[in-house]
Every structure is written in structure tokens, then in C-alpha cells.
Amino acid sequence: MAIDEQLEEGRQHLLAVDVPQKYIGPKMAVKNLNRQTDKGELILSGVSIEVTEGTVVGIIGPSGSGKSTLLRALNRLWEPPSDSVFLDGEDVTKLNVISVRRRVGMLFQTPTLFDGTVADNIRYGPGLQGKKLNDGEVEEFLRQADLEPFFAQKSVIGLSVGQAQRVALARTLANAPEVLLLDEPTSALDPVSTQHIENSIHNLCKRRGLTVVIVSHSIKQIQKIADIVYLLVKGEVVEMLKPTELSKATHPLALEFLEAS
Numbered sequence: 574m575a576i577d578e579q580l581e582e583g584r585q586h587l588l589a590v591d592v593p594q595k596y597i598g599p600k601m602a603v604k605n606l607n608r609q610t611d612k613g614e615l616i617l618s619g620v621s622i623e624v625t626e627g628t629v630v631g632i633i634g635p636s637g638s639g640k641s642t643l644l645r646a647l648n649r650l651w652e653p654p655s656d657s658v659f660l661d662g663e664d665v666t667k668l669n670v671i672s673v674r675r676r677v678g679m680l681f682q683t684p685t686l687f688d689g690t691v692a693d694n695i696r697y698g699p700g701l702q703g704k705k706l707n708d709g710e711v712e713e714f715l716r717q718a719d720l721e722p723f724f725a726q727k728s729v730i731g732l733s734v735g736q737a738q739r740v741a742l743a744r745t746l747a748n749a750p751e752v753l754l755l756d757e758p759t760s761a762l763d764p765v766s767t768q769h770i771e772n773s774i775h776n777l778c779k780r781r782g783l784t785v786v787i788v789s790h791s792i793k794q795i796q797k798i799a800d801i802v803y804l805l806v807k808g809e810v811v812e813m814l815k816p817t818e819l820s821k822a823t824h825p826l827a828l829e830f831l832e833a834s
């Protein structure tokens with residue numbers, strides 16, 4: 574048999590085998606997302622972003638530009654229209670909302686912990702799924718949030734805001750999220766606590782391949798930890814740049830924001 578015929582036979586054989594298709598594409602994607610207030614004012618207009626697995630995506634922009642709304646659409650804290658937000662290629666509105674929130678975890682500006690020990694807080698999420706974390710596992714999540722193991726037995730009452738935010742991060746990580754959303758996670762923190770959180774995010778992403786989307790007011794922070802930056806102004810993505818290339822922004826609204834920052 575001629576080599577061409579052999580190759581064709583092999584190709585036909587491969588086509589005949591029913592190989593399950595592996596999803597290839599961004600971990601999360603937002604496509605042409607729009608939102609208006611009840612009065613018809615634009616909050617988001619035609620927003621599209623891609624979140625590549627294992628990267629830190631930064632979102633910056635002036636106050637009121639729609640950053641938090643965009644972030645909340647990613648885990649359905651704000652319910653987006655169908656066919657506009659995708660997780661592993663699937664429309665999030667077609668998935669179970671609890672499973673989306675578990676897969677896409679979120680850390681807010683100010684930590685909210687319930688009374689009890691730090692370990693109680695970390696065990697809570699896995700416990701809801703019938704998983705009891707042992708002491709070593711609790712300590713590992715603390716370590717990932719840049720906290721010493723002895724914090725496990727401490728009461729959450731009396732923690733500083735910075736320590737509480739790191740516990741909140743450990744608690745979010747205990748749910749084993751595939752994507753971590755951070756909504757200005759350090760804006761209420763002092764510089765040292767900010768450094769702890771930034772270190773954790775950097776390590777989680779670079780060493781463990783966690784995918785992160787962070788909204789921040791601090792351009793310095795975004796330049797330190799993000800791989801790609803979306804600049805949102807008046808509900809529109811006006812630039813997508815590498816953090817080292819913010820000076821290359823050309824959109825007039827982007828320039829106005831960057832100069833004022």
C-alpha cells in the first residue's frame with residue numbers, strides 16, 4: 574500500500590474512534606456582557622474578557638466603572654444574561670449556582686467570619702460537602718494564606734483585620750476553587766497585611782496554578798501580581814494590556830484614568 578493510502582487509512586481509523594473531546598479554551602470568558610440600571614443607565618456595555626487558566630487577570634478603572642459588577646457576574650452573585658459568561662466553555666447560567674460559587678470562589682474587601690475558632694471557619698465549607706478536614710489540612714490552608722499553623726485554634730474575635738482577611742482567604746481556598754475572585758482584597762488593610770495577601774496570591778497562582786481575577790484600585794498592586802490587565806471605564810473595556818505596558822495605553826479615557834492615578 575502506498576504511503577499516502579496508509580496515512581489516509583490511519584486518519585480514517587482515528588476519526589472513527591470515539592475520543593471524548595477535551596475542552597480547549599479560556600478558563601472563563603465574558604462575551605458582550607451588558608447591564609443597565611432600572612432607569613436605563615449603562616453599567617456594563619459590550620464587555621468581553623478572557624481569563625486564561627493559571628493566570629492573574631487584573632481589572633482596574635475609576636470608581637463606578639462597573640468593575641465589581643463584572644466580577645460578580647463571574648460567579649453569579651449578579652445574575653448575567655444567558656450566553657454571556659462561560660466557565661470551561663459552559664454558560665454559567667445553565668450550571669447549578671451553588672456549584673458555580675464553589676468552583677469560582679470570592680474574597681471581598683472586608684472579611685466576614687463567624688464566631689468560633691479559625692479552624693471552625695476553615696472547616697465550614699468542606700463540611701457542607703461532607704468532608705471533614707484534619708488538623709494538617711487546616712494548617713495547609715492557613716499556610717497558603719501566609720498564616721502560621723498556630724492560628725488554627727485562635728478565636729476569630731481579636732484577630733486584626735489583616736489576619737481576618739487571611740483567614741477569609743484560607744476559608745475560600747478550603748472550598749478548592751478553580752478560580753478565585755478578589756474584590757479589592759487589600760483596600761482595608763495596612764501595608765504589611767497587604768504584602769501577606771499579595772504574596773499568597775502570587776504563590777497560589779505561580780506554584781499551584783490557581784486562576785485569579787482581581788479588582789484593585791492600586792495600579793502598583795496590579796503591576797506586581799497580574800499577568801494581564803483590563804481597563805474598564807464607564808462600563809466599557811477600553812484597553813487590555815500587560816501590566817508592564819500600561820504606559821502604552823492610547824484610549825483617551827484610559828490615559829485620563831492612568832494620569833490621575
Ligand SMILES: Nc1ncnc2c1ncn2[C@@H]1O[C@H](COP(=O)(O)OP(=O)(O)OP(=O)(O)O)[C@@H](O)[C@H]1O
Pocket residue numbers: 610611616634635636637638639640641642643
Ligand atoms: N443594583 C444596582 N442598581 C443600580 N445601580 C447599580 C447597581 N449596582 C451597581 N450600580 C451602579 O453601577 C455602577 C458600577 O458599579 P460597580 O460597583 O460595579 O463599580 P466599581 O467600578 O466596582 O466601583 P468602585 O470602584 O467604586 O467599587 C455604579 O454607578 C453603581 O452605582
